[in-house]
Amino acid sequence: MSQCIRASRFLEARTGQVPSGMEGSHQAQQRSQTTSLHRQEPGSLPHPVQKGPNSLAMDNSTKQVKFLSVGYANCFSVKNKLAQLELVTITNNFDIVCLTETKLDNTFPDSLLSLSNNFSVVRKDRNKHGGGVAILKSIRFLPIEIPSSLLSSEIAGVDIMAGGVSIRIVVGYHPSHHSKLDAEILKLQKAKLNVWRKEGNSTNYKNISADLKVALIKEEKRVNDERLTNGSVKDFFKFINSRYKDNQEIGTLKNDSGAPINCDSEKVELFSDSFSKVFTEDNNVHPHFDKRTEELVSSPDFEPYIIEHTLSKLTPKLNTTPDGIPALFLKNVCTAIALPLSIIFRESFRTSIVPTAWKTAIVKPLHKKGSRANPNNYRPISLTSSVGKVMEKLVRKQLTNYLNSNRLLSNCQYGFRSSMSTEAQLLSYQADILTN
Numbered sequence: 001m002s003q004c005i006r007a008s009r010f011l012e013a014r015t016g017q018v019p020s021g022m023e024g025s026h027q028a029q030q031r032s033q034t035t036s037l038h039r040q041e042p043g044s045l046p047h048p049v050q051k052g053p054n055s056l057a058m059d060n061s062t063k064q065v066k067f068l069s070v071g072y073a074n075c076f077s078v079k080n081k082l083a084q085l086e087l088v089t090i091t092n093n094f095d096i097v098c099l100t101e102t103k104l105d106n107t108f109p110d111s112l113l114s115l116s117n118n119f120s121v122v123r124k125d126r127n128k129h130g131g132g133v134a135i136l137k138s139i140r141f142l143p144i145e146i147p148s149s150l151l152s153s154e155i156a157g158v159d160i161m162a163g164g165v166s167i168r169i170v171v172g173y174h175p176s177h178h179s180k181l182d183a184e185i186l187k188l189q190k191a192k193l194n195v196w197r198k199e200g201n202s203t204n205y206k207n208i209s210a211d212l213k214v215a216l217i218k219e220e221k222r223v224n225d226e227r228l229t230n231g232s233v234k235d236f237f238k239f240i241n242s243r244y245k246d247n248q249e250i251g252t253l254k255n256d257s258g259a260p261i262n263c264d265s266e267k268v269e270l271f272s273d274s275f276s277k278v279f280t281e282d283n284n285v286h287p288h289f290d291k292r293t294e295e296l297v298s299s300p301d302f303e304p305y306i307i308e309h310t311l312s313k314l315t316p317k318l319n320t321t322p323d324g325i326p327a328l329f330l331k332n333v334c335t336a337i338a339l340p341l342s343i344i345f346r347e348s349f350r351t352s353i354v355p356t357a358w359k360t361a362i363v364k365p366l367h368k369k370g371s372r373a374n375p376n377n378y379r380p381i382s383l384t385s386s387v388g389k390v391m392e393k394l395v396r397k398q399l400t401n402y403l404n405s406n407r408l409l410s411n412c413q414y415g416f417r418s419s420m421s422t423e424a425q426l427l428s429y430q431a432d433i434l435t436n
Contacts, residue, residue, distance in 0.1 A: 070096045077103040086115045098171040102132035109318045188212040254373045274375040293406040300398040302345040308338035322360040327386045358388030
């Protein structure tokens with residue numbers, strides 16, 4: 001609780017009532033905690049909103065903040081309370097809102113929780129009914145990395161730099177019970193707590209702690225093995241992505257002289273300079289290839305029914321695009337826009353002119369390795385128009401059919417080809433080794 005005490009010096013807590021509909025359920029042993037600001041025990045201050053002023057200006061914010069206002073609510077499902085949440089947030093002028101029991105899953109996008117795009121979202125969902133936490137923040141913060149031992153817990157946190165001092169805000173949800181938790185682990189947890197209360201940091205306490213750690217490691221291994229061997233490809237990649245996918249925001253960067261950069265516009269310039277150094281400009285020199293077929297590639301077919309079918313097969317997701325048109329929208333209106341897109345695609349192909357919006361991309365820096373403060377340790381990912389990618393898909397399909405039908409691709413080419421995977425390449429390589 002040292003961080004809690006340190007934070008409380010900056011944030012003087014005041015309480016107020018959550019409006020009707022935002023209460024949630026606090027049962028006998030159920031409690032929700034914002035550990036860096038306050039610790040709410042069962043029965044104390046039913047459904048409070050915690051907030052407090054901070055007289056320190058925020059160094060890494062694009063706006064000058066004299067006071068930091070933090071709100072908390074147990075939502076008991078936030079989906080149908082977004083309007084009330086936005087009203088409370090605007091009325092109290094919150095900079096940060098901590099939420100528990102959000103009851104969201106991965107089908108609910110952050111954009112709907114951002115309260116009209118006024119907040120950035122850091123969240124941890126249970127991805128099944130119940131639980132879940134979220135932190136909404138209107139000024140720049142750095143999400144903290146949750147230790148791997150706590151990845152199964154519902155915890156989210158942010159670090160704030162105020163007047164040269166770091167303040168950590170963490171919100172966690174602690175359910176009253178865990179139906180799938182091993183009985184041995186529950187027994188050891190209770191024994192550990194009882195021994196701590198009676199004996200403190202005794203030898204007996206250390207022995208029980210060691211036994212509990214071993215039991216937790218075994219349980220985690222059992223759960224992970226179950227996810228990896230249940231035969232579900234979706235569960236497999238979901239598990240892998242949860243371990244390796246990086247969704248952290250970009251914090252403070254350092255320029256060539258080592259000076260810290262917090263301003264967004266200066267960060268953009270740093271990344272632009274870094275990415276431009278590795279960019280290869282086309283010299284318009286084309287390699288020579290011997291002519292291997294008399295067949296000519298035909299023009300792509302942009303018939304409305306083909307476009308409608310292609311749109312209907314898009315992944316229904318709210319992806320970020322420069323034109324603000326996500327794939328989900330295109331999929332839902334595929335029939336209505338098939339003819340207009342057919343006209344646009346044909347004209348673009350005929351005139352060799354690509355619409356400007358399709359040539360615009362949102363460049364997202366993706367951390368590779370090393371220090372996160374070094375812009376050279378990031379690689380660019382371009383998010384382009386979903387409409388433009390539909391036309392690219394139709395052109396690619398025509399070219400691929402031409403190359404395959406005329407056997408113009410080597411049998412050793414496995415990358416970027418349908419039904420030609422890494423596994424197929426490894427099997428072919430293994431066969432060559434065994435036969436030769």
